[in-house]
Amino acid sequence: MKSKILSFISLLLPFAAFAEEAKLDTGDTAWMITATAFVVLMTVGGLILFYGGMTRFKNIVNTVMMVLMAYAVAIVVWFLWGYSLAFTEGGGLNAVVGGLSKFLMNGVDYKALSGTYPEWVFATFQSTFAAITIALAAVQ
Template identity: 50%
Template sequence: MKRISPWSLVGAAGFLLAASVSALAQEEVPTIDTGDTAWMLTSTALVLMMTIPGLALFYGGMVRKKNILATVMQSFAITCLMTIIWMVVGYSLAFSDGGSVNDYVGGLSNFFLKDMTVDSVSGSIPETVFMTFQMTFAIITPALICGAFADRMKFSAMLWFMGLWSIVVYAPVTHWVWGGGFLADAGVLDFAGGTVVHINAGIAGLVAALILGPRVGFMKENMAPHNLPFTMIGACLLWVGWFGFNAGS
């Protein structure tokens, strides 16, 4: 009977190991899942609907008649402003590598969405879809703050505040939790914006309300809501949009 050389066994084992490593490497290559992509596109539309017209109607119905147009337009203006800021610098500060300061804020490697192509992948979806979904969070978070200073801030001042707040506060906080910052390293889990969106907007709204104080004529004039059906419609849109907000996350 012919004896098998030990070197043959070693060679066969090496070949199998190399084949296994090659197969694992091929499996780790990120690929786009069409089902995941379709759901994320749907979720993106649902979250955007929460701001326009959801929050616009929700807040618009609770102010006086003379302020309803300004209040509704705040949500629309914030949507336009945050879209530009997010694509120019917000996404990069939130989700790129910040180098030596990565614990606190991202860098500018994705400034103006640099190096992002139609072939870029994030998980199992295109990076462009991930960026757009996160953009809807960057839109609704400052829009939530508007309810804290309804009837009390000039439109131009509101735009300046929201623009600066999104860069100085929202993007870094997003990086802390979702972009690989110090909270992510500490094991903090935020599946649907409990810290990034709700605590963040809540603190900003509280500070804004305390600084601006009550509305002129508060407790002296009739400040009853102008159109509560608008508020109910907005609440229903927010309720439906939450399925995209939470499940998409």
């Protein structure tokens, strides 16, 4: 009986680790910013070179501008309402679409944390993936 109680307590110990308050971790923050920069380089350098290589020489400028404009529009849309619809609770038509409680990044303070890094870093990281997806689809 004693061993069953000890094994039950040992199963609950990992949950006790989540009870502490989230603290800013500079290493996690630095890595998220670095990963964000890598995705931006994939879009600006990678997509432009990839799609530029598939077009004729006289159409490269058009291809570059399509990629950059699609990327820029997607970033703006993400920060206006995309982040709010993706990462807030309910309020939408169903359980998949969130609400507009963070419309225009309202309520995203520079001190607010998302895990161990600032929420604005998380929003920027996610915006690069939203933008590269649109840039991939726009040029096709």
